[in-house]
Amino acid sequence: MGAKKAEAKAIEALLADLNEPQREAVCHGDGPLLVFAGAGSGKTRALTYRIAYLIEACGVAPESILAVTFTNKAAGEMKERIRTLIGDRAAALWAGTFHSMCARMLRRHGRAIKVEPNFVIFDTPDQMALIKEALSVVDVDQKEFKPPDVHQRISAAKNELIGPTEFRRTRKGPFDEIVGRAYRIYQEKLAQNNALDFDDLIMRAVQLLREAPEVREHYQDRFGYVLVDEYQDINFAQYTLVKLLGEKHRNVCVVGDDDQSIYGWRGADVGIILDFEKDYPDAHVVKLEQNYRSTQRILECANEVIAPNRGRAPKRLWTDAEPGESVTVYEAVNEQEEAYYVASCISRAVQERRRPYRDFAILYRTNAQSRVLEEAFLTQGLPYRIVGGVRFYERREIKDLIAYLRVLLNPADSVSLRRIINVPTRGIGDKTVAVLDRLAYENAGSLLEACRAAQGSAELSARAQAAVERFERMIARLSEQAQRLTVTKLTNNVLEQSGYLEMLEKDGTAESAARAENLKEFLSLTQKFEQSHEEASLSAFLEHVALLSDIDESDDSENAVAMMTLHSAKGLEFPVVFMVGLEENIFPHQRSMRDERELAEERRLCYVGLTRAQEQVTLTHCRRRTIYGQTQECEPSRFLKNLPEEHVERYDEVSRLFATEPKMEELAQAPVGGAKLDLVSILRRARENAVLAREREKEERKAASTKMAAARPGRPGTTMSAGERPKRRTGKMRAASQGYQGFRAGEKIIHPKFGKGIVVSCTEAEVTVAFPDQGVKKLSLDYAKLERASSR
DNA sequence: GGTTATGGATTTTTT
């Protein structure tokens, strides 16, 4: 009786959360649907609510819905949000990345196109190793034909579904001639290793659907509804895949924003989203233009920055929120001073406005720019975290360990075998490996088989033979264990029996200790995996690892300022955003200067950066900057010229001071008592006065303008509207102060091995410490025996 | 077989 009523009520409640265009997208029934979702317009909300609506209101079975994203993070978030909407029924829908979906299809049905179900997935370094091998077969100079360049060409070809044969037929020119030959050999080598690279996953999945009619039918029938997120990032191969899957029911819903297309350089084609209506003339088009994230002024700036681009789908972000503060443009003397300025602004805001550090993000165009910022933060003792950068699974020790595990699962994986055959060193040098390689080639077998064949053969010295035999026996022993032990136990045994841990321990350097720590971390990962997965087999684990990018996904509950590239910032939001290095040749980047299309992409990148901010934006640029050891005069970025003056406040007093008083700079750089006197310390007083004056001015103005407004709860500058809520408030609540188990940012400590260091940040479980000689390390509070250095 | 010197390049990143 009440069940129907309750359900109707639930649906009503669902729709009440939405604005008009969102509701239009969510309630659209059958047929193709294109949703242009501007930045901060509640895109994920529309997508997840639509899925919930299809299931709840339209009675669509969850298992007939396919939702595809590009990253694991996005897929995870989507699943989680749908689960909160409809509960455990969400588990039945297919929600995943393009790559995981393809891997799944290929494992199940790949046999039809001669893909073994137990294939391994080669990541970038594996791929590079194979490319190098292929190039040495082609016998060309690898300085002229650089592996990354060749790989890039092959990858681009795969993204366009062009195989080696077609490549050689259609691509002419001296470079592509070589690439074509390398491509063929590269594919052969992948097959020998029973491996697919990332691009193969998509390309072969398309091939599977094209060439195996019964498989195509199966999936076309199954997926009554196909939804794709971030459609502006799609490449031709992925597009073809989506088209094939959706061909039967034509219930294809794509969501994206052409203005946020920033991955053209890796094959994404904005044209695809813009041409959606060409493929589906009957497509319903919805535009989400109301923004729930930023203040009016920030949106005005973003709108003006993106406006000059041609060929956009017309749209303009708007908001109900208040105008908010002006966008600040600050001219710094050089990059050190720029960093110092940003650090001081944040430090001041934390103290005076009681904002936590985690409210701030600093965005830059290139990774190299982070260093100066880090130095400024370290000297000022401010906590920060770098988002992106070196990934956990790319660290050498982790790759080594994974290589061991891969060999145990897939004895044909010669790339992994070569990686570990002499790690730790066990007397199997390049010469021995070369002989083994030849044996493998002659017998058309794997490298591991060659290790067996080498026994008793006259090809190797007795010593080499003994070493190879010992190695082969160890692998055989571990392989046997792999059959019956859990992944964690097996991993433990690998570390012990291979001598890997022993090698690190013997080394005794701080770096080795850090590596050992990382391996421990890996063990906690295998445990977590076993707890959370039904089928915790070695192969399931390795697939999990291969398709997962950031195992140690930076913990955004950590109270620290986030630093990252503009690319990494996509999809995130922060109350306060600093974008640094807004100079010609930096942003837009020098390499994009020649090409109109690339310049348009840089502009979109700037738009993405601006639209990350909820309340405040500061853009900085330098008068001078040292690049590659060369100091240059820098021109402000063209993007700064597009900002509407009425929403901008420009500050360049400090740098003007230096322009008018050149002696001051000379003085600043003159050596004093053998050491260079810090420019920054000279500047400090001048700028602090300027900043103080400015803050005072701002406060006064705000006091005047808000006098009549009624006191309202919540932070100034944002409006919480029903549609969208800031994501980051929901995380674990932590004490607002930074000191957890005693350590706070800036504190000086002593580590038994690494010596003196400065605490960068500290959470409940671990503390990040910068050591002058060893770099920045994360230490577990349980293990690390840290002592306070008596500072005075 | 492991370690140090030289040369060359040096956007962005996911899977």
Next chain:
DNA sequence: ATCCATAACC
């Protein structure tokens, strides 16, 4: 300036 790869060394 600095990082990485390869090449010449011990």
